[in-house]
Amino acid sequence: MKLGTKIKRLRVARNYTQEELADRCDLSRSFISQLESDKVSPSVETLERILRVLGTDLQHFFSDEPKKIIFKKTERVPMYELPKGVKMEILMDAIEDKELDAKIVELEPGAQTDQEDYHDGDEFGYVVEGSVDVYLDGKKYHAAEGDCFYYSADCIHYLRNPGKEKATVLWIQTV
Structure with a gap:
């Protein structure tokens, strides 16, 4: 899955608009739009900031491990x-x-x-x-x-x- 698509899924899951995410990350709405369309690539620092607002971090964002579903x-x-x-x-x-x-x-x-x-x-x-x-x-x-x-x-x-x-x-x- 592409970076922009993953970010958009996280944003939508949190019920944030592009404007709300941009405001919380101190970025422009147009940057978020371009990022979700994979037209721009964020710096590592910017990506970390976005992921922090979306409730995750780099390690979990790029992990291919499925989330745990069953708890024994x-x-x-x-x-x-x-x-x-x-x-x-x-x-x-x-x-x-x-x-x-x-x-x-x-x-x-x-x-x-x-x-x-x-x-x-x-x-x-x-x-x-x-x-x-x-x-x-x-x-x-x-x-x-x-x-x-x-x-x-x-x-x-x-x-x-x-x-x-x-x-x-x-x-x-x-x-």
């Missing part, structure tokens, strides 16, 4: 230093430029995750088994097996298992 259960990364009765595993590790962080969270009866302070991003959870209470700035919401929850992480938040059985949650956060 055996590849999960356990998280440590968690409260008693809480087990978390990172489902997708070592991914360049990922925009989501997915975990499986298991809470024994009465256990709760650490309280997280305000941060950027959104969080989504799907209760696979059991039930959890979702606390957002001190307000409690109950989610049973099969229920989902979603919130902006700009509040103090944590999960607690109020039940008598283990609760399992698929928890996804934007990064």
